[in-house]
Amino acid sequence: MNESKKRVLLGSPIHQKPHILQEFLNSLLRLRRVNIELDFYLIDDNEDEASSRLLEEFAARRNEVFLQSSGLHDAYIRNDTTHFWNSSLVWKVAGFKNLMIRRAEAFDYDYLFLIDSDLILHPDTLLHLIGTDRDIISEVFWTQWQPGTLLQPQVWMHDEYNQWEAEPGEQLSQEEINRRFHQFLAKLQQPGIYEVGGLGACTLISRKAITAGASYDRVRNISYWGEDRHFCIRASALGIPLYVDTHYPALHLYRDSDLDKVADFIRLCRVEPExxxxxxxxxxxxxxxxxxxxxxxxxxxxxxxxxxxxxxxxxxxxxxxxxPSAAQDGAKPWTEAEALQRLRKEPLPEAGADSIKAAHAAAEFAVSFERRAALRRPKLTLTMVVKNEGQRFLRQVLQTHRQYIDEAVIIDDGSTDGTADICREVLQGIPLHLVRNSISKFSNESELRKQQWEEVVKTDPEWILSLDADEIFEERFAGDIDSLLREDSCDLFCFRLYDFWDDRHYREDKYWRSHLSYRPFLLRYRKDFSYAWNDLPQHCGRLPENVFELPHLLSNLRLKHLGWSKAELRLDKYLRYMLLDPDGLYGWKEQYMSILDQHPNLVPWTE
Incomplete structure (x- = not known):
């Protein structure tokens, strides 16, 4: 008697470039379906008409495809460096996925298989995931979220994207976090099934999990970024464990340049005739x-x-x-390390027992991490205080800073707009510690700066870059920062700050001469140094007042201050200073009064 077929609904919200979408659709058709009745639910959210036509052609040839237009035309910005999301896009996609959950439930499917449209799957992926008999399980894939950085899986252990194991309340040193992080990645190099805290993008969900309440609805009392985190937290609260499988890693076409890997990936996945x-x-x-x-x-x-x-x-x-599937008939599943070797067409090691191959792969992976650690530059932590920056320069500034920072600590001092969402969106993929003050502390700046400092210290920083949300370095800073961070003889770098009065000019007169002196912005954190703060309620300084006791150097890299570059911003600052320091007790009253000068002396800026 034939085994009854499993009914699977494959769902994908699609906003994709045509050349990547074509590879994705071809990948779906290569999936092996032994004892599987596979239907498709595709939501067309494309701006590009060519992508919509591909979906229409795909659906027209198959009765098992349910194609629905989203009716929306939201812009989704991506380039060969990264992708940019905002809250409205995230929760729109969450709504699409919930529609797929509801359809799977209404039509009594055994499983819902949710896949992002930039993945290329191994043909045995679906068969294998069903065979694991897990209620929620993802197939792993690996991505360089920024060019030149480490390949990381799309799964994590806890919080937003912490890829190391830790017990509740366990206090870990940065060294121990690094060790566990490397251990976690090395483990996922070995073919197996592992319990994780978070997953997404290539996920099989059972009828049992759907019936229990699995959903992409927002969990209102958490502020984590991304619909997958809310899905995973809800599943965990429902008592449904989350797993990742690493036998058949998918290929992630995160950038157009990744398309070059598709042909080799398909060749390597091709199953010998049976x-x-x-x-x-x-x-x-x-x-x-x-x-x-x-x-x-x-x-x-x-x-x-x-x-x-x-x-x-x-x-x-x-x-x-x-x-039988490849896992049953003796075909050897390959790890990510082996996959990279194959895609680079490097010689493969001689075949051996699965356990020996996995051990070698893990050992090679660990060695590569040790080499990286020896060569790595010190960690750079960006810290800022922000308030209602949504319509100002925050997005531009963070997009520039993310090129070279490793972590960010941001105090949102009572914002009532989308400032926090911009921080999460632009810094996606970078560890972000976002602290939100329900009531602004800016009237007592020293209290606010001390809070900022304490939050940074909690992250075990190495170098601290303290900037405001309207400050941005000149372009060459991104190429020169590594040499500053590797300078052993210096603990503090000072820079010149130029007050921009429009997009191309900075102001220079007797009241506006900040660019003629050097100020501290980049500090190496020393645990054995006793830091002291200026307690002035205004203009107390963004770093401790005694940092010049440390070895310091002047840098010729220049910092642009954009906060004065628009008339409406200058008026807003003038009114704020008149409210908080009308007599110039903490600042310079004549400078306050000069803010509204109609004909200031402006100097052209050249990079």
Whole structure:
């Protein structure tokens, strides 16, 4: 008696470039479906008409495809460096995924398989995930979130993206965090199934999990970024464990340049011919059809069936059993380290037992991390105080800073706009410690700066870059910062700050001469140094007042201050100073009065 088929709904919200979407759709058709009844629910959220046409053609040839237009045309910005999300995009996608959950529940599917449209899957992925008998499980994939950085998996252990194991309340040194982080990544290099705290993007969800309440609805009493985190927290609260499988890593086309890897990935995933039963013949024909479509040789009839490729049990020499999956028939699943070797066309190590190969891969991975640690530059932590910066320079500033920072500590001092969302969106993929004050402390700046300092110290910083939300370095800073951080003889760097009065000019007169002196912005944190603060309620300084006791140097890199560059911003600052320091007790009253000068002396800026 034939085993009853599992009914699976494959869902994907799609806002994708045509050339990446084509590879994704071809990947779906290569999925092996032994004892699987597979339907598709695709939501077309594309701006590019070519992508919408690809989906329409895909749906027109198959009765099992339910294609729905989102009716929206939101911009989604991405480039060959990174992708940029905002809250409205995140929760729009969450709504799409919830629609897919509801359809899977209403039509009584055994599983819902949610996949992002920039993934290329191994043909055995779906069969294997179902065979794990887990209620929520993702297949792993690895991504360089920024060019030149470490490959990281899309799964994590706790909080927003912490990829190390820790017990509740456990206090870890930075050294121990690094060790556990490397240990976690090394473990995921080995083929297996592992329990994790968070996952997404390539996830199989069982009917049992859906019935229990799995959902992408926002959990209102947490502020974590991204719908997958809310999904995972809810699942954990429902008592549903989360797992990642690492036998068949997917290929993530995060950048257009990743398309160069697709051909090798497909070649490496190609399964050697096996004996085929009548029950499996339909699926095998589908796989051949994809190959012909890719080669431009397939002929398709009006009902979508591929002509001229019938196979029967006789072709399999009378075999009576379905072809086993690669994991069952002895094919060796490859780790990410091996995959990278293959994609670079480097020689592979001689085949051996799975356990030996996994151990070698893990050992090589650990050695590579040790080399990275020896060569790595010190960690750079950006810290800021922000308030209602949504319509000002925050997005521009953070997009520049994220090129070279490793971590960020930001105090949101009573914002009532989308400032916090911009911080999470632009710094996605970078550890962010966002502290929100419900009531602003700016009327007593020393209290606010001490809070900022204490939050930074909690992160075990190495170098601290203290900037305001309207300050940005000149372009060459990104290329020179590494040499500053590696300077052993210096603990403090000072820079000149230029007050911009419009996009291309800075102000220079007897009241505006900040660029003629050097101020401290970049500090190496010394645990054995006793830091002291100025207690002035205004203009107390953003760093402790005694930092000049440390070895310090002057840098010729320049810092642009954009906060005066628009008339409306100058008026706002003038009114604030008149309110907080009308007599110039903590600042310079004549400078306050000069803010509204109609004809200031402006000097052109040149990079």
């Amino acid at each position: 004996v085929i039963t009548q029950e499996d013949a339909e699926n095998e024909c589908a796989e051949e059809a994809v190959e012909q479509v890719e080669a431009g040789t397939a002929e398709v009839t009006e009902d979508g069936e591929n002509e001229g490729h019938e196979r029967t049990a006789a072709d399999g020499a009378g075999a009576k059993a379905a072809a």
